[in-house]
Amino acid sequence: MLDYAAQVRELEKMAKLSPPRAVTRALPALGEKRGQCLVCGRPGRACAACEGVSYCGVEHQQRDARWHDVVCDALRELRDDRAAPDPTLLPDLRVMRPWDEYEGTPQRRRRLSDLATRPFTLRSAIAALGVAAKTVHVMAASQREADVPKELWGDLNVTLVGPELPAHAGTRALYSRALWSDGAPDLVIGFDAGLLMYPSWKQTILELRGSGVPFVITTYRDWEAEAEAKLLTAVRARCLLPPRPNPWASRVAKRSTTIANDVSYDNAWVSAWA
Ligand SMILES: [Zn+2]
Ligand SMILES: [Zn+2]
Missing domain, CATH: 3.40.50 (Rossmann fold)
Known part of the structure; x- marks a missing residue:
């Protein structure tokens, strides 16, 4: 089991050294399985905006917001963009x-x-x-x-x-x-x-x-x-x-x-x- 608190301390150390965007790349993929809280791994509900990650509740959603907010819009676009190649684009x-x-x-x-x-x-x-x-x-x-x-x-x-x-x-x-x-x-x-x-x-x-x-x-x-x-x-x-x-x-x-x-x-x- 990954120790989330230890990971966050590591990331906070990095955050002092790097621009905030760099921090998002190092966040470990916890609870990757669909529907698992990204923070603790318990069953959760998907982020209403992007449906790309899940949280067990408000507390863990807020704890992760610092990282998730950077990518939430992009994950929403990714969800909306799933479509077959469009032949009208080429001309x-x-x-x-x-x-x-x-x-x-x-x-x-x-x-x-x-x-x-x-x-x-x-x-x-x-x-x-x-x-x-x-x-x-x-x-x-x-x-x-x-x-x-x-x-x-x-x-x-x-x-x-x-x-x-x-x-x-x-x-x-x-x-x-x-x-x-x-x-x-x-x-x-x-x-x-x-x-x-x-x-x-x-x-x-x-x-x-x-x-x-x-x-x-x-x-x-x-x-x-x-x-x-x-x-x-x-x-x-x-x-x-x-x-x-x-x-x-x-x-x-x-x-x-x-x-x-x-x-x-x-x-x-x-x-x-x-
Ligand atoms: Zn949780
Ligand atoms: Zn989101």
């Missing part, structure tokens, strides 16, 4: 605009953003770097990239590469310069690549750094972007664009699988290196 995305400038409800704009976050992030990075990129390799590509409608990549010649990629969608491999035997791409990008999560990145980074081909990295969170920047600086990668919030991030929240009061957004931060 809108022929013109790349800030998400708020698309027609429709906030929910419709969230779905537009989720469909186009990868191609639009790529195109805006190319513009920011001022490179004439025609050929792009997407490293650590997976089903999410394979699902991007081809027309959204525009004129770019995009090749997907990743160890978990469905075989028909591209090259099933860890990214390496061995893939450049037919010529190097103009740019390499990794969407929410997780450089710190997977040791297999080390070799790829060492091969890309100093290769003359710029590479763009996106991450879910500010602290992750910061930590990756430290890592890349330590191996003497040259920073072309320091980590910054990405206006083309998805607006669809992804719920953490391990932490109750935690959501993240695809491509929330972006940086570029060489």
Whole structure:
């Protein structure tokens, strides 16, 4: 049984060191089973606003409010957004605009953003770097990239590469310069690549750094972007664009699988290196 009081003391210590948002990521997933109080694990009732977490009563709801309030709106949107892909969205995305400038409800704009976050992030990075990129390799590509409608990549010649990629969608491999035997791409990008999560990145980074081909990295969170920047600086990668919030991030929240009061957004931060 987890000791909630001890966890809270730990988190309060962290809260003194970190901005409040950082605290939400470390809250342990207690009572994850649906209907269990998030604080004590006894049977509870769902938060009326989002139905995403449960509490046994007002006291425990209030005790958790500090963390839950940060994500309650996002969890409510997540509940409301469950719907099949909408074929009417694609024609809108022929013109790349800030998400708020698309027609429709906030929910419709969230779905537009989720469909186009990868191609639009790529195109805006190319513009920011001022490179004439025609050929792009997407490293650590997976089903999410394979699902991007081809027309959204525009004129770019995009090749997907990743160890978990469905075989028909591209090259099933860890990214390496061995893939450049037919010529190097103009740019390499990794969407929410997780450089710190997977040791297999080390070799790829060492091969890309100093290769003359710029590479763009996106991450879910500010602290992750910061930590990756430290890592890349330590191996003497040259920073072309320091980590910054990405206006083309998805607006669809992804719920953490391990932490109750935690959501993240695809491509929330972006940086570029060489
Ligand atoms: Zn309780
Ligand atoms: Zn809620």
